[in-house]
Structure formats: C-alpha cells, structure tokens
Amino acid sequence: MDHREFNLLRLHAIPGVRWRTIHRIFRILEERGETLEDFFHATQETWRKVFRLPGPVVEHLAHRSPEIDRLAFEWQVGLTPLRARVLSESHPAYPDRVRSFFETPPPILYWVGDCEAFTTHRWVSWVSSRTLTARGQRILSDLVDRIPELPTSIGVVSSFYRPVYRRIARASLAAHRPTLLVPDRGFLQVRNSPLMKMRHEQTWIVSPFAPDDVGTGGSGPKRDQMLVALSDKVVGLEIRAGGVMERVLQQALQKGKTVWVYQPPYPTTSNEGNFHLLAQGARPFRDLQDLWGSLLAS
Numbered sequence: 001m002d003h004r005e006f007n008l009l010r011l012h013a014i015p016g017v018r019w020r021t022i023h024r025i026f027r028i029l030e031e032r033g034e035t036l037e038d039f040f041h042a043t044q045e046t047w048r049k050v051f052r053l054p055g056p057v058v059e060h061l062a063h064r065s066p067e068i069d070r071l072a073f074e075w076q077v078g079l080t081p082l083r084a085r086v087l088s089e090s091h092p093a094y095p096d097r098v099r100s101f102f103e104t105p106p107p108i109l110y111w112v113g114d115c116e117a118f119t120t121h122r123w124v125s126w127v128s129s130r131t132l133t134a135r136g137q138r139i140l141s142d143l144v145d146r147i148p149e150l151p152t153s154i155g156v157v158s159s160f161y162r163p164v165y166r167r168i169a170r171a172s173l174a175a176h177r178p179t180l181l182v183p184d185r186g187f188l189q190v191r192n193s194p195l196m197k198m199r200h201e202q203t204w205i206v207s208p209f210a211p212d213d214v215g216t217g218g219s220g221p222k223r224d225q226m227l228v229a230l231s232d233k234v235v236g237l238e239i240r241a242g243g244v245m246e247r248v249l250q251q252a253l254q255k256g257k258t259v260w261v262y263q264p265p266y267p268t269t270s271n272e273g274n275f276h277l278l279a280q281g282a283r284p285f286r287d288l289q290d291l292w293g294s295l296l297a298s
Contacts, residue, residue: 005086007036009072012210016057022107075211078188085111101229106208110187113204121178125157125227128164128237129245133270136238142288148175157231173198180204184223185215228252236261239273246273260285
C-alpha cells in the first residue's frame with residue numbers, strides 16, 4: 001500500500017466525512033492542483049472556507065489528527081494480509097461500470113483481486129428481496145445446483161450475509177468459479193467469514209465501506225447497488241413492489257443493463273415487483289431452464 005492509498009485511509013477515518021464531502025474534497029484539490037497531503041496540512045481557515053467542512057470535522061482535523069493517523073494505520077495493518085488496494089474514483093483501475101451507475105459513486109473503493117483480470121469475465125448476479133417464497137426457493141436451489149456448469153468466462157457476483165446471496169456465493173466458490181463478493185460492511189468485518197476461507201485465486205472482493213464499518217440500515221441498499229453495478233447481467237428472482245431491489249433493478253434497466261426477471265404465474269406480495277419490472281422492459285423467464293441458454297449465449 002503506497003502513501004497515496006494511506007492518505008485515502010486517513011480521509012476515510014475522519015468522523016463525519018461522507019461520500020459527497022469526499023467528492024467535494026477531491027474536486028477542490030484537483031482545481032487547486034494539490035494532493036491529499038496538502039489537504040491534511042491545510043489551515044483551519046482553509047478547511048472551513050475552501051473545503052467547506054463543518055465545524056466538528058475541522059476541530060477533529062485540527063486537534064485529534066493523531067487519532068486519525070492511528071486508525072488509518074490499524075486499517076492498513078488489517079488490510080495488508082488481504083493484499084487489498086484502496087482506489088479513489090480517479091484511479092485508472094476504478095471500474096467505469098460503478099462510476100456510471102451511481103448518481104454519487106463511492107469516492108473510495110477497497111478492492112481485493114486482480115483489477116485487470118476482473119475485466120476479462122462477464123459477470124452475472126442473482127438478486128431478490130430479502131425473503132423468498134417456496135417457489136423462489138426452488139428456483140434458487142436449481143440455480144445453486146447448476147452454478148458448476150457455468151463456463152469460466154462467466155463470473156458470479158454475490159455477497160456475504162443475506163441467505164440468498166450466501167448460498168449463491170458458497171456454490172460459486174465451492175465450484176471454483178470466478179466469484180466477486182460485495183459485502184455490506186468493511187473488509188475487516190468480513191475477514192473471518194466462512195466465505196473468506198473458501199477464497200481461491202479467482203475471487204474478488206469489493207467494498208465501498210470504511211474497513212471497520214459494521215454495516216448499518218443504509219449499507220444494504222448500497223451493497224445491492226454495487227452488486228448490480230458490477231454485473232453485466234442481472235437476474236431477479238422475487239422482487240417486492242416498492243422495495244430497494246425494485247428501485248435498483250429499475251435503475252439497471254435505465255442504464256441499459258440486461259435484466260431478466262422471473263415471471264410468476266400470478267402476483268403476490270412477494271413478487272409484485274416482478275410484474276412492474278417486466279412491464280418496464282425486463283426479460284421474462286419462467287424457470288431456470290428457460291433462462292439458462294439465453295444467459296450463456298448473450
């Protein structure tokens with residue numbers, strides 16, 4: 001991890017500094033032809049008037065900077081065994097697909113895996129609302145059974161803790177398929193996860209969250225957006241109407257991503273969002289066999 005990456009850790013370690021604030025800091029530094037090192041050596045007046053930081057943040061930078069440095073160093077020590085990289089949005093390895101999907105992209109990404117090799121695969125994710133009906137569980141079970149059939153050119157995007165995501169991730173890792181994991185919390189909160197012990201040479205992990213972020217109510221939707229943003233193709237199993245996942249898949253359709261959605265025989269509270277998405281242009285499938293050929297061919 002080089003000095004610039006360490007400065008990104010320092011920036012993420014400042015309490016009260018969120019995505020939009022970090023974007024503003026980056027923009028102002030670029031306009032001034034300065035670096036993050038210059039930012040950390042600025043005066044309180046500059047932090048207030050130029051970077052427009054709130055008073056508590058300025059006070060923390062001015063009087064508690066050793067705490068910021070100590071936390072950043074602890075993160076660096078924890079991330080080193082993972083060989084994690086810290087990417088700002090301006091870094092050449094920062095994925096264009098993430099930058100173009102979000103209205104306000106994550107200004108900092110934590111990345112494990114070969115950034116260049118990531119681009120050689122086509123990536124597909126299977127998503128759903130939080131719980132599945134018995135019919136949805138059957139489709140999921142069929143999917144898990146067939147993941148080993150995927151060619152190595154197709155990678156699976158999934159996550160850690162939601163049961164649907166965990167089952168898909170476990171099946172992909174067990175089959176040694178290219179697997180991209182997107183946690184809803186920081187790297188240091190998932191490093192002891194059973195899925196981490198299943199990692200192999202074709203496993204990538206990407207998180208927009210600070211390394212020790214434990215995950216909050218707002219992190220799940222960001223995780224879901226990251227899952228879809230990093231995917232070339234998305235398959236929706238059962239989507240509740242008006243929920244986060246319906247909005248994320250609507251966003252994917254608007255961005256021109258290929259989205260398949262299960263076509264149930266009739267609407268229920270668990271799948272009403274499927275019908276909304278199909279009406280908006282998502283491709284229908286009735287069972288996994290119906291989907292599989294199209295998924296591999298396109």
